[in-house]
Amino acid sequence: MNLPMDDIDRKILRAIQRDSARSMQDLGDLVGLSASACHRRLKSLEEKGYIAGYRAMLDRVRLGLSMQFFIEVSLVSQSDTTLEAFEKAVKTIPEVLECHLMAGQSDYILRVVCEDATAFERLHRDLVARLPGIARVHSNMSIREVKSFGGLPV
């Protein structure tokens, strides 16, 4: 169940994490297999849990979400209740795309997006108002996505 992944499996994973809209025929051609053999491999990889799902990637800028921030948040305490309350609240805010609990000082890093400066002011106020237990907030704006997520190294 675990390790038996060969070069063809890796090729399949590499291919579909860049573009999952290909036909089995095309995918097979790409990795050097017939469509049916390729399909069998893919199903097996899915069953073994290597594939978490299939999604459409939307164009952030096209949707008007041109600003992106990494916001560092420190909490007033690191008690379980404080952390749990914060984490529960953070999950309900759509502009917060991701939230990571960081090693070191029990800080969080949030990745947020919004339309423009006005929207960010609103969002910032909203975050401070709705997230409980905040001690410090520091916003870092991304000027440019130099390298965008293009898949895991497999």
Place this chain on the structure above:
Amino acid sequence: MNLPMDDIDRKILRAIQRDSARSMQDLGDLVGLSASACHRRLKSLEEKGYIAGYRAMLDRVRLGLSMQFFIEVSLVSQSDTTLEAFEKAVKTIPEVLECHLMAGQSDYILRVVCEDATAFERLHRDLVARLPGIARVHSNMSIREVKSFGGLPV
């Protein structure tokens, strides 16, 4: 071409960014449309550039990439040549999933993944060796993904 996006379009985008493997029939049912009408809407959204692509999301932990870092990098200078050399090099390192040029001090934030502490030591040395113009590096480890990317707010 730009604004005419109604509630059904948004429902379609919300649905496919969570799961793009549904049939047109199911997607149509979900948004209250026949398969053909839904298909026409989807094609139109693609043509208008709202959809950047379709991808398989791989399971990071299942692939053994259990560690994740946000690495802050400062460069020795902010001349165009320094920045360009750094950015070109950063794109070639597979473990660097993303790289952002940050506002403020011409710093970068890199999101990197790796297997374990040993792999991180290797990767860290590799980064310092291969990325030109580095003045300072500070690695922040994510202990836990509190909220994982689940799509843009649309």
Place this chain on the structure above:
DNA sequence: CCTGAAAACCATAGCCG
């Protein structure tokens, strides 16, 4: 702009090397 049916296409299972 939608629905519903027809046509083209594709995923998928069975069977044999």
Place this chain on the structure above:
DNA sequence: CGGCTATGGTTTTCAGG
């Protein structure tokens, strides 16, 4: 395990409201 073939389902197109 992989290839080939057949079939059922899905996407995609088209006629009509």
